[in-house]
Amino acid sequence: MTENPPHRLAARIKDRLAADARTVEFGIDVDIHDDVVVLRGQVATARRRALIEAVAREAASGLRIANDVVVVGLPAQSRYKDGTPW
Template sequence: MEAPQYVAARVQQALAEDTRTHELGIHVDVRGDQMFLRGKVSGAEQRERLGAVAHEAAPGLRMHNEIKIVDYGEPGEDEHLD
């Protein structure tokens, strides 16, 4: 059986290199047969793509996609800087 840190490294490499994701800021944690994805992305579609790529890289693990979606868009109208 492959050591958890090697599985996590393989998944992180897949997330960084896959043309669908190109994501470097996602933390992958493997514990037993569980894989946890943590980090922040700008949209639900990217979150889903990351989950798909991670699952393909480690299909035998039960994945918990804990990636948070944050809005990197324009500042809101009520934000005033004096």
């Protein structure tokens, strides 16, 4: 594994997700199990899910990523008239 204990690496990835302008995603759980970074939570779009994984990969170089983040979508009231999410 890395030189960092798993809990420190998980905290670093969560900090990176919260600080990165591409994600600024709260509510994403990050755990480390047997050199695998496990991401869990819910997001509104597949693009957001992919960005979360990309940021986690940057922060956890060399480790595998298990992206268990679920895309739940947004209700119709949470979209612009053209259908894109807020």
